Amino acid sequence: MAIPYHSPAAAPFSPTRRFDKLGIVLVLLVVAGAALLPFVTSKPNRIVPGEPLPIIGALPLGQAILLYAVVAIGACVAVLRVPNIWRLLAGMGVIGALGLMLGASATFLADGNGVARISPASGFWLLVFAFALLIADALARLQLGPLVRLGISALIVGVVAAFLWGGVWQDVSILREYANRGAAFWAEARTHLLLSFGSLAAATLVGVPLGIVCHRHGKLRVGVLNVLNVVQTVPSIALFGLLIAPLAWVAANIPGAAALGISGIGFAPAMVALFGYSLLPIVANTVAGLDAAPPAVKEAARGMGMTERQVLLEAELPLALPILLTGIRIVLVQNIGMATIAALIGGGGFGVFVFQGIGQTAMDLVLLGAVPTVALALGAAVVLDAMVELAEPRKARTA
Amino acid sequence: MIEIDGLCKLYDGVPVVDDVSFTIGKGDICAVVGTSGSGKTTLMRMINRLVEPTSGSVRIGGRDTRAFEAHQLRRGIGYVIQGNGLFPHRSVAQNIATVPQLLGWDRARIAARVDALLSLFQLDPGQYRDRFPSELSGGQQQRVGVARALAAEPDILLMDEPFGALDPIIRGKAQADLLAIQRRFGTTIMLVTHDMNEAMALGSTIAVMDRGRLMQYAPPSEIIARPATDFVAELIGSGDRPFRMLSLDSVLNHVEPGAAAGEAIDCHASLRDAYAECLWSGRDALPVTRDGKPIGRISLARLTRLAARPR
Numbered sequence: 001m002a003i004p005y006h007s008p009a010a011a012p013f014s015p016t017r018r019f020d021k022l023g024i025v026l027v028l029l030v031v032a033g034a035a036l037l038p039f040v041t042s043k044p045n046r047i048v049p050g051e052p053l054p055i056i057g058a059l060p061l062g063q064a065i066l067l068y069a070v071v072a073i074g075a076c077v078a079v080l081r082v083p084n085i086w087r088l089l090a091g092m093g094v095i096g097a098l099g100l101m102l103g104a105s106a107t108f109l110a111d112g113n114g115v116a117r118i119s120p121a122s123g124f125w126l127l128v129f130a131f132a133l134l135i136a137d138a139l140a141r142l143q144l145g146p147l148v149r150l151g152i153s154a155l156i157v158g159v160v161a162a163f164l165w166g167g168v169w170q171d172v173s174i175l176r177e178y179a180n181r182g183a184a185f186w187a188e189a190r191t192h193l194l195l196s197f198g199s200l201a202a203a204t205l206v207g208v209p210l211g212i213v214c215h216r217h218g219k220l221r222v223g224v225l226n227v228l229n230v231v232q233t234v235p236s237i238a239l240f241g242l243l244i245a246p247l248a249w250v251a252a253n254i255p256g257a258a259a260l261g262i263s264g265i266g267f268a269p270a271m272v273a274l275f276g277y278s279l280l281p282i283v284a285n286t287v288a289g290l291d292a293a294p295p296a297v298k299e300a301a302r303g304m305g306m307t308e309r310q311v312l313l314e315a316e317l318p319l320a321l322p323i324l325l326t327g328i329r330i331v332l333v334q335n336i337g338m339a340t341i342a343a344l345i346g347g348g349g350f351g352v353f354v355f356q357g358i359g360q361t362a363m364d365l366v367l368l369g370a371v372p373t374v375a376l377a378l379g380a381a382v383v384l385d386a387m388v389e390l391a392e393p394r395k396a397r398t399a
Numbered sequence: 400m401i402e403i404d405g406l407c408k409l410y411d412g413v414p415v416v417d418d419v420s421f422t423i424g425k426g427d428i429c430a431v432v433g434t435s436g437s438g439k440t441t442l443m444r445m446i447n448r449l450v451e452p453t454s455g456s457v458r459i460g461g462r463d464t465r466a467f468e469a470h471q472l473r474r475g476i477g478y479v480i481q482g483n484g485l486f487p488h489r490s491v492a493q494n495i496a497t498v499p500q501l502l503g504w505d506r507a508r509i510a511a512r513v514d515a516l517l518s519l520f521q522l523d524p525g526q527y528r529d530r531f532p533s534e535l536s537g538g539q540q541q542r543v544g545v546a547r548a549l550a551a552e553p554d555i556l557l558m559d560e561p562f563g564a565l566d567p568i569i570r571g572k573a574q575a576d577l578l579a580i581q582r583r584f585g586t587t588i589m590l591v592t593h594d595m596n597e598a599m600a601l602g603s604t605i606a607v608m609d610r611g612r613l614m615q616y617a618p619p620s621e622i623i624a625r626p627a628t629d630f631v632a633e634l635i636g637s638g639d640r641p642f643r644m645l646s647l648d649s650v651l652n653h654v655e656p657g658a659a660a661g662e663a664i665d666c667h668a669s670l671r672d673a674y675a676e677c678l679w680s681g682r683d684a685l686p687v688t689r690d691g692k693p694i695g696r697i698s699l700a701r702l703t704r705l706a707a708r709p710r
Contacts, residue, residue, distance in 0.1 A: 294482075294484070294487075296480055296481070296482045296483070296484035297484050297485070297486060297487070298484075299449075299480055299484055300478065300480055300483070300484025300485070300486075300544075301484075301486075301497075302449060302473070303447060303449055303473060303478035303480065303484075303557075304473060304474070304478055304497055304498050304501070304547075304548075305470045305471065305472070305473035305474030305475075305498060305501055306470065306497075306501065307470045310501070314486075315486060318488045319487070319488060
C-alpha cells in the first residue's frame with residue numbers, strides 16, 4: 001500500500017496556518033469597538049443623558065487618526081502569527097494608548113467646563129476588553145514564572161497609578177466623581193479592605209485549625225462541612241439581613257458588646273456574614289490539602305521520630321499549602337466582591353458608591369465603586385495565584 | 400540486639416500478630432517473609448512503636464522499648480518504607496538531614512554527614528544535594544531513602560519492602576549496595592518482604608510469618624533444608640530447593656585444585672551461577688579465577704553434591 005506523498009508546499013491553504021484563531025475574533029471585537037460603537041459619552045452634567053461620540057469626534061483630528069492607527073497596528077499583531085512577546089507588548093501598548101487618549105478626549109471635550117461629564121463608553125470598554133484578552137492569551141502562552149507575572153502586574157499597577165496621579169484622567173467622569181468625594185472614597189476603601197481582608201484573616205485563624213481537627217476526626221468532618229455548606233447556600237443579602245436580629249440582641253443584652261462596635265446593622269453583621277461565607281472554602285480546602293499529603297510521607301515522618309506536632313508542621317501543612325492557598329484565593333476574591341453588598345446594611349465599603357449611584361442614576365458614581373472593586377479582586381487573584389504556584393513542591397525539570 | 404518476647408497485636412479482638420518471640424543478633428540481617436496479611440508489617444511497626452503491642456515486649460540492647468518516649472525511640476532506629484516516603488517539598492540534603500536535625504546536630508556536622516552519605520550511595524553531592532525528590536529516578540529516590548534512614552548512624556535499620564517499587568535490575572543493584580553498607584557499619588537490619596528470593600539473598604536469618612504466627616526462624620540453609628511447616632515449604636517452592644541452596648554460597652568456599660577448559664568464572668559468583676554455567680556450556684568443570692588469576696576449578700560433581708539436601 002502506498003503512503004501518499006505529503007509535502008508542505010502541497011498543503012492546502014488554510015487561514016488558520018497564517019492567522020491566529022483568537023486574533024480573528026479579536027479583530028471583529030476591535031472593528032466593532034473602534035468603528036461602530038461610541039468611544040466616550042459626553043454629558044453636559046452628571047445626570048442628564050449624554051451624547052455618544054466615536055473616536056473621530058471625541059478627539060482632535062490628529063490624535064483620533066493616531067489612535068485609529070495604533071488600534072489597527074494592535075489588531076494586525078493580534079491576527080498575525082507573531083512571537084507571543086510581541087503580542088504581549090502590543091496589547092499593553094494599545095491599552096496604554098487607549099488610557100491616554102481617554103484622558104485626552106475628556107480634557108478636549110470638557111474644555112474647562114467643570115460640570116460636564118465625559119465617560120468611557122461601550123467602544124472604549126470593548127477595545128480594552130479585546131486587548132486585555134490578547135494580553136491574557138499571550139501571558140498564558142508564554143508560560144511565565146510566578147515572579148515574572150507578579151512583576152508584570154506591578155508594572156501595570158505602576159502605570160495606572162502614574163496616570164491617576166499624573167492627572168491624565170482628571171477630566172474623566174469617574175475622577176470628577178472622585179474629586180467630589182475624595183475623603184469618603186478613601187474611608188470606604190479602608191472599610192472595604194478591612195471587611196474583605198479582616199473576614200479572611202478571621203476565617204483563616206478559625207478555619208485552618210478547624211480543618212485540621214476535621215481531618216483527624218472523620219465524624220466531625222461530615223458534620224462541620226455540612227453545616228458550612230448550609231451557610232454557603234444562604235443568599236448573601238438574606239444572610240446580611242438574618243444577622244440583624246441576633247446581633248442587635250447581643251448588642252443590647254451583653255455588656256460591653258455595643259462598646260466593641262457590635263450592633264444589628266453596620267460593620268459587625270457584614271463582617272460576621274463574610275466570615276461565615278469564608279469558612280467553608282477554608283475548612284474544606286484545609287481538609288482536602290491534608291488528605292492529599294501522601295500517606296507514605298506521613299508514615300516516614302512519624303517513623304523517623306517526628307512528634308505529632310512536627311509531622312503536622314513540617315510535613316502535612318507544607319504539603320497542604322498549595323490547596324489551602326487556593327481556598328484563601330477563592331475566599332479573598334469572593335469577599336472583595338461580596339463586601340460591596342455590605343453597604344446595604346450600612347456596613348460601608350465601595351458598595352456605598354454603587355448603591356448611591358444606582359439611586360441617583362449616576363453611572364459614573366456606580367463605576368467609582370465598581371472599578372476599584374474589580375481591580376482589587378483581579379489583583380488579589382493574580383498575587384494569590386503566584387503564591388499558590390510558589391508553594392507547590394518543585395516539579396521535575398523537563399529536559 | 401532486638402529481643403521480641405511474646406508479642407501480640409489484636410485489632411477488634413482479632414490477632415494480627417499472635418505471640419511472636421525471637422531474637423535478632425547484633426549485625427544480623429533478619430528477613431521477615433510472609434504473604435500479605437501475615438502480620439509481618441505490623442510486627443515491624445511494633446519494634447519502633449508505630450503500633451503499640453497489645454501484649455508482650457520488645458527489648459533493644461537489653462532495654463524495654465517502653466522505657467523511651469516513642470518519638471525518641473524512633474530517632475534512634477532507621478526506618479525505610481516502600482515508595483521511600485521522601486518529603487517532596489524538601490531537597491535531597493534536607494531529606495537526609497531530617498533525623499540529625501531532630502536530634503539537634505550542628506549545621507557543619509549535618510552538612511558533612513549528608514555529603515558523606517551521598518558519596519556512599521554513589522550520588523555526587525555537588526550535583527544531587529539541592530535536587531528535589533521529583534527530579535530523581537526511582538532508584539536514586541530509593542537510595543536517598545536509605546541514606547536518610549542511616550543519617551543519624553542508627554544501630555538498627557527497619558525496612559518495609561524497601562525495594563518493592565524498583566525494577567528487577569535496579570533492585571539487584573540496590574540489594575548489593577545494602578549488603579555492602581551493612582557490612583561496613585555492622586547495622587542490625589530487620590527487613591520485611593513478601594519475596595522469598597529477596598529474603599534468601601539478603602537475610603542472614605529468615606523469619607517466616609503466616610496469619611500472625613511465626614512459622615520458623617532460622618538461617619536460610621536451615622529453612623530450605625528443613626522447612627518447619629508445609630506453609631514454609633510451599634513458600635520456598637519444592638522445585639527450587641536445590642537451586643536456592645546453591646545460591647546461598649559462593650564459589651570461593653568450594654574451589655578444588657586443578658584446571659579446567661573454557662571460560663573461567665569469578666570466585667565471588669554464587670554456586671548457582673557456576674552450576675548454570677556448567678549445564679549451559681556442557682562442561683564437567685569450570686576454571687575459577689580471583690581478580691583475573693586462576694586459583695583452581697569447580698566441578699559439576701561437587702556442585703551436584705552441594706545441591707543435595709544437607710544431612
